[in-house]
Amino acid sequence: MNTNSVQFFNAKEDEKFPESSAIIIAAWHLSNAENIGKIIRLAHNLGAIEVLFVRQSENHRESKIKKTAGFSYEQMNWRFVSENDFIELLGADYELTIVETCDGATNIFREKLPQKTILLAGSESHGLPESIIKMANKSVYIPMPGGCKSLNISNALSVAAFEWYRQQTCM
Template identity: 75%
Template sequence: MNTNSVEFFTSRANENFPKSSQIIVAAWHLANAENIGKIIRLAHNLGASEALFIKENENHRASKIKKTAGFSFDQMNWRFISERDFLALLNHQFKLTILETCTGANNIFNEKLPKKTILLAGSESHGLPEKIISMANKKVYIPMPGNCKSLNISNALAVAAFEWYRQQTSV
């Protein structure tokens, strides 16, 4: 049995993805370099146009990020960006979808996600600030039927990002 993923996915090149759809994966004030690396790799797997890490002062060692990002570290378009520069990016071309357990959030599996979106999740310990929550075009959460009511940020972004992808490819 061949388990080469490159060969496997090359043979499925006919899986159509609409050119009108585009996603930027973003995270707010992350503290953990491993999560940054995992999100870079996720964005690369997804075909995201960019991965953004909003933080005023980046203080992570590149070697720690690269360890989990793997070859995506050099092949994916990613960067650290200030809060001010992030706010300047928000425009009418991309809708801001936040992944947060906040008032007004809807179950992600019941929500139609924008074709062009910035998917943003908050820090591991503090989530997103109210000013960002109030700017969101969509507020979504991932339902958790088990007794643990939290997901690691990279896992949560993976669930949300691939739900976005599923919706874009479903006709």
């Protein structure tokens, strides 16, 4: 029985997404260092181009981020950017897809996601500001049929990012 995940996944070369597809994962004003580390690791697992953490300052517990991200901390391309720098990055190459419970959002499992996207989710407590919601090319939500109607941001981005991946490789 093979329990080595590196060997297992290296044998699955056919599961890479097409070169015409690309994803950047972004998070808005996170305050929890563990969530930052989890998102770095998620992006590295997925093969994302980079991770953007939009926030005004870089005061964070680097040791906590590093511990949670594991070896992805050094291997994944990630950075903190200001709100203005993030807005300037939005352009013709990537469509902005937001994961948010807002007016006009559609069920992520019924929505065709862009081949090239910046996948953005909001802070743990406040979500995304209206100005950013208005800039989005697509607004999606994750259906929650159970009693709890919220997901941790790292979990929400995981669900959304792997739905994007599924669409790139299976449709």
